[in-house]
Amino acid sequence: MVLETISKIIKVQLPAYLKRLPLPESIGGFARLTVSEWLRLLPLLGILALLGYLTIRPFLPKKKKQRDSLINLKIQKENPKVVNEIDIEDLNSANVCYCRCWRSKTFPVCDKSHLKHNELTGDNVGPLILKKKIL
Numbered sequence: 151m152v153l154e155t156i157s158k159i160i161k162v163q164l165p166a167y168l169k170r171l172p173l174p175e176s177i178g179g180f181a182r183l184t185v186s187e188w189l190r191l192l193p194l195l196g197i198l199a200l201l202g203y204l205t206i207r208p209f210l211p212k213k214k215k216q217r218d219s220l221i222n223l224k225i226q227k228e229n230p231k232v233v234n235e236i237d238i239e240d241l242n243s244a245n246v247c248y249c250r251c252w253r254s255k256t257f258p259v260c261d262k263s264h265l266k267h268n269e270l271t272g273d274n275v276g277p278l279i280l281k282k283k284i285l
Contacts, residue, residue, distance in 0.1 A: 168194075222252040234258045238280065247277040 171194060172187040174180055183191070226232045234248075236258075246259070251273075253263035260277035268274060 225252055225257050236280075238282065244282050246280045246282075248280065250278055251275045 170190075172183060172190060174183065222232065236248075248258050249256075249260045249263070251264035251267045253267050254261045255263065262277075264273075264275050264277065
C-alpha cells in the first residue's frame with residue numbers, strides 16, 4: 151500500500167506538478183517571470199538547493215567550534231602566569247586528577263570538562279593524574 155502511494159506520487163503527481171511549473175525555455179526567460187510565477191517555483195528551488203547542499207556537505211571543511219586560540223579562557227586572568235603548587239604529602243587519597251584543559255569548574259581539580267572540550271575542538275587533552283604509592 152505504501153509503495154503504491156509512493157509510486158503514484160512519482161509516476162503521476164510529480165510529472166503533473168512539473169508540467170504546471172512556469173519553466174522558461176532559456177536563461178533569459180527567468181528575468182521575465184512574474185512574482186506569482188516565482189512563488190510557484192519556490193518549493194522546487196528549495197528542494198533542489200537542499201539536495202545540492204546535502205550532496206556537497208561531506209566535502210566542506212569542518213569548522214572548529216572553539217571561540218579562539220586561547221587555552222585559558224577565565225582562570226586567574228589577573229595573574230601574568232598561573233602556577234599551582236601542591237605538596238604530594240598533602241594528598242588525601244591514592245589518586246588525584248588535575249585539570250590540564252582549563253575548563254574545569256573545580257580548577258585545579260579535574261571535573262572531566264576535557265571530554266566536552268575535546269569533542270568540540272578535536273583536541274586530545276586529558277588530566278594530570280598523581281598517584282600516591284601505598285606502602
